[in-house]
Amino acid sequence: MSKIAVIGTGYVGLVSGACLADFGNHVVCVDNNAEKIAALKTGVIPIYEPGLDLVVARNIAAGRLSFTMDLAAAVKANDVAFIAVGTPPSDDGSADLRYVEQVSREIARAMDFYKIIVDKSTVPVGTGRKVEGWIREELSARGVDLPFDVVSNPEFLREGSAVQDFTHPDRVVIGSESERAHTIMKDVYRSLYLNETPYIETNLETAEMIKYASNAFLAVKITFINEVANLCEKVGANVQDVAKAMGRDGRIGAKFLHPGPGYGGSCFPKDTQAMARTGRDHGEPLSIIEATIEANEKQKARMVEKIETGLGGTGSLSGKTIAILGLSFKPNTDDMRDSPAIAVCEGLVARGAKLRAWDPAAMKEAAWRLASIKDSLLFANDEYDALDGADALVLMTEWNQFRNLDLDRVKTLLKAPNFFDLRNVYKREELETEGFAYFAVGK
Numbered sequence: 001m002s003k004i005a006v007i008g009t010g011y012v013g014l015v016s017g018a019c020l021a022d023f024g025n026h027v028v029c030v031d032n033n034a035e036k037i038a039a040l041k042t043g044v045i046p047i048y049e050p051g052l053d054l055v056v057a058r059n060i061a062a063g064r065l066s067f068t069m070d071l072a073a074a075v076k077a078n079d080v081a082f083i084a085v086g087t088p089p090s091d092d093g094s095a096d097l098r099y100v101e102q103v104s105r106e107i108a109r110a111m112d113f114y115k116i117i118v119d120k121s122t123v124p125v126g127t128g129r130k131v132e133g134w135i136r137e138e139l140s141a142r143g144v145d146l147p148f149d150v151v152s153n154p155e156f157l158r159e160g161s162a163v164q165d166f167t168h169p170d171r172v173v174i175g176s177e178s179e180r181a182h183t184i185m186k187d188v189y190r191s192l193y194l195n196e197t198p199y200i201e202t203n204l205e206t207a208e209m210i211k212y213a214s215n216a217f218l219a220v221k222i223t224f225i226n227e228v229a230n231l232c233e234k235v236g237a238n239v240q241d242v243a244k245a246m247g248r249d250g251r252i253g254a255k256f257l258h259p260g261p262g263y264g265g266s267c268f269p270k271d272t273q274a275m276a277r278t279g280r281d282h283g284e285p286l287s288i289i290e291a292t293i294e295a296n297e298k299q300k301a302r303m304v305e306k307i308e309t310g311l312g313g314t315g316s317l318s319g320k321t322i323a324i325l326g327l328s329f330k331p332n333t334d335d336m337r338d339s340p341a342i343a344v345c346e347g348l349v350a351r352g353a354k355l356r357a358w359d360p361a362a363m364k365e366a367a368w369r370l371a372s373i374k375d376s377l378l379f380a381n382d383e384y385d386a387l388d389g390a391d392a393l394v395l396m397t398e399w400n401q402f403r404n405l406d407l408d409r410v411k412t413l414l415k416a417p418n419f420f421d422l423r424n425v426y427k428r429e430e431l432e433t434e435g436f437a438y439f440a441v442g443k
């Protein structure tokens with residue numbers, strides 16, 4: 001059993017803290033957001049993440065999980081301090097490390113014996129060394145010389161299936177030069193280690209690079225199939241059949257070959273930008289990643305053009321009402337960070353459309369993330385309410401409840417039967433037989 005403080009109780013910190021407690025560790029989750037900690041203390045989970053409430057409740061009841069705003073006390077009372085704060089993009093694309101720095105310095109000001117500081121936030125190569133430097137600076141300002149080790153332990157969980165991903169990972173990556181730290185980290189992940197989860201021990205820089213290289217590769221894969229889809233539309237090929245056949249090749253793999261409106265979310269957009277920036281900074285430009293970022297921006301813009309073209313060409317969006325189903329960047333999360341829905345909604349409004357939007361979980365997020373177009377946007381009460389009197393339906397996010405719409409009802413509610421399926425959920429024949437004008441991506 002390890003004694004752990006997890007600093008930053010967001011999507012990653014809360015899932016990590018709760019699941020590490022479920023592994024039998026003693027965990028205190030720290031955050032400087034008073035509202036969040038107050039909610040958690042009363043058993044309210046501040047994010048939408050299936051199954052997380054049960055893990056949190058189970059571990060609070062077992063006395064293994066607690067929440068606090070007192071970082072110093074949490075650091076003093078525990079041996080391992082995880083950093084799980086945000087690393088959003090700066091204006092120049094690099095990762096903004098200010099929260100990581102703040103927390104590193106606070107840890108150093110509070111520590112009074114050997115600590116392991118584990119970086120779980122996604123940070124550019126070289127950040128672990130910076131964390132070491134910040135901690136040394138604070139210790140020397142205090143006039144003390146305490147032992148500590150910095151570890152990189154990147155997180156690969158996916159929102160929407162975060163609990164399953166954390167408890168059944170494809171691999172655990174631990175980067176450190178210290179044998180002592182490696183031994184303690186094996187204890188932290190004892191349940192997984194004993195279950196023979198692939199466990200990769202390496203140095204700090206390599207662990208940091210593994211995270212960026214993995215995310216960037218997945219972003220490239222999505223973007224690759226999006227570009228193939230665009231070409232399929234021009235030459236009369238069906239991208240879904242292309243992707244299915246490609247995916248059967250074991251060297252390629254079927255995952256992340258689903259064309260759509262471009263990747264979004266809290267990780268791929270910022271991590272590709274940060275990695276590209278690191279490449280430029282080191283005089284090793286990563287041309288594939290640079291091209292991916294550009295192609296992904298174009299893909300989002302292309303969706304707006306697709307809708308405008310489908311409705312009759314330039315100017316056709318003016319005065320039209322468009323129903324948007326789904327706003328989160330993917331199903332089963334309320335996260336709208338860099339969701340392609342934002343760019344598509346803003347693009348449609350810029351061309352004169354009015355929107356009726358609905359999402360099963362992201363309505364609260366949408367209220368402020370779409371504030372700039374609020375005068376042209378009505379938040380509906382459910383998916384059918386969104387369709388009422390609209391000139392077109394745009395399926396933005398493939399929530400399960402949008403996979404099985406009552407098509408007769410959809411047709412009755414829409415003013416015109418235009419169906420833009422940006423996630424390729426439906427079959428063209430079925431929709432056309434029902435009398436819809438059907439538009440998909442790459443087929």
Ligand SMILES: NC(=O)c1ccc[n+]([C@@H]2O[C@H](COP(=O)([O-])OP(=O)(O)OC[C@H]3O[C@@H](n4cnc5c(N)ncnc54)[C@H](O)[C@@H]3O)[C@@H](O)[C@H]2O)c1
Nearest residue numbers: 008009010011012031032033085086087099121122155159
């Ligand atoms: N969200 C994901 O799916 C995911 C997956 C893998 C890795 N990551 C990485 O994990 C990191 C965290 O991401 P997230 O999505 O959980 O972010 P988040 O914004 O949901 O959570 C960050 C939390 O840190 C808190 N915080 C900030 N400064 C603090 C401070 N000084 N003291 C205490 N708490 C502080 C914030 O209040 C917030 O609750 C990022 O680097 C991200 O790239 C995210």
